[in-house]
Amino acid sequence: MSFATCDICDANEDKIATHELAVIPPIFMRFGNVTRFSGQAVTLKVFEDNVLVRSTLETPGNGRVLVIDGGGSFRCALVGGNLAALGEKNGWSGIIVHGCIRDVDEINACNIGVRAMAPMPLRSSKHGGGMKDLRINIAGIAIHPGDWIYADADGVVVARHALV
Template identity: 65%
Template sequence: MTFATCDLCDANEDKLANGTLTVLPPMFASFGKQVAFSGPAKTLKVFEDNVMVRAALETPGQGRVLVVDGGGSLRCALVGGNLGVLAQNNGWAGILVNGCVRDVLELNACEIGLRALTTHPQRSMRKGSGDADIRVSIAGVAIYPGDWIYADADGILISRGQL
């Protein structure tokens, strides 16, 4: 599926107006080989702990986008090279991280799309705490499990349905 977020915005001004299509603020850096990616969201809410991130990426992605609300923490990375390879090998379309990543050279070699706030060399804790398949909020934008994520070089869209 090829798309451009600019074209999707232009063609769906009614959805932008009624809030069923939202643009995330331009605060995310791009990683991975896939500049553009889309798919339904699987949501996680974690804080400085990536056990649930790994567990999710170990399952079949089926073209979904893993949305990780890491609370915007800049104190450690939630996704690194090993998890990028897991995502690639298990069929995830991409990962959106409200937090940091590491192993950038490894991530950039993966056939996935990845957006994160920035990089951080320190790994996260491994306690296994967090929530899955719940509404998360990233930069004031609510993202529900099953919402469609569209990301490309121009931005990231959250849609209540497939466009």
């Protein structure tokens, strides 16, 4: 896959004004062995509970990107090495966590792209809460199920339609 988020932004400035294209503010760190990834978004809204994250990553990813609105919590990790490996095995192209991850060395060994706010060694709870396939908001940017996510070393952009 060959794209650059800078080129996407430059070629689609008109879509930024109409909110068909948005750039997530630079709040994420890069993890995983894949630095450039893209795909349609599958959205989750969870808070300090990753049961829904696991059950989603257990399904075929088909090149999609799992976008997790974890409320920006720094109190526990929502994704660790086992879940990143599960995502890789099941064909997810990337995972974006508005929150924390753990097992950084394990995640960095996986052939999947991961963006998260920070590492945190404490695991999440396992109560089974959360919602799937809904509009979420990360750092002021709305992300709908099916939106296109493009991530590389320069950042993460969200488009209503495929751009590359």
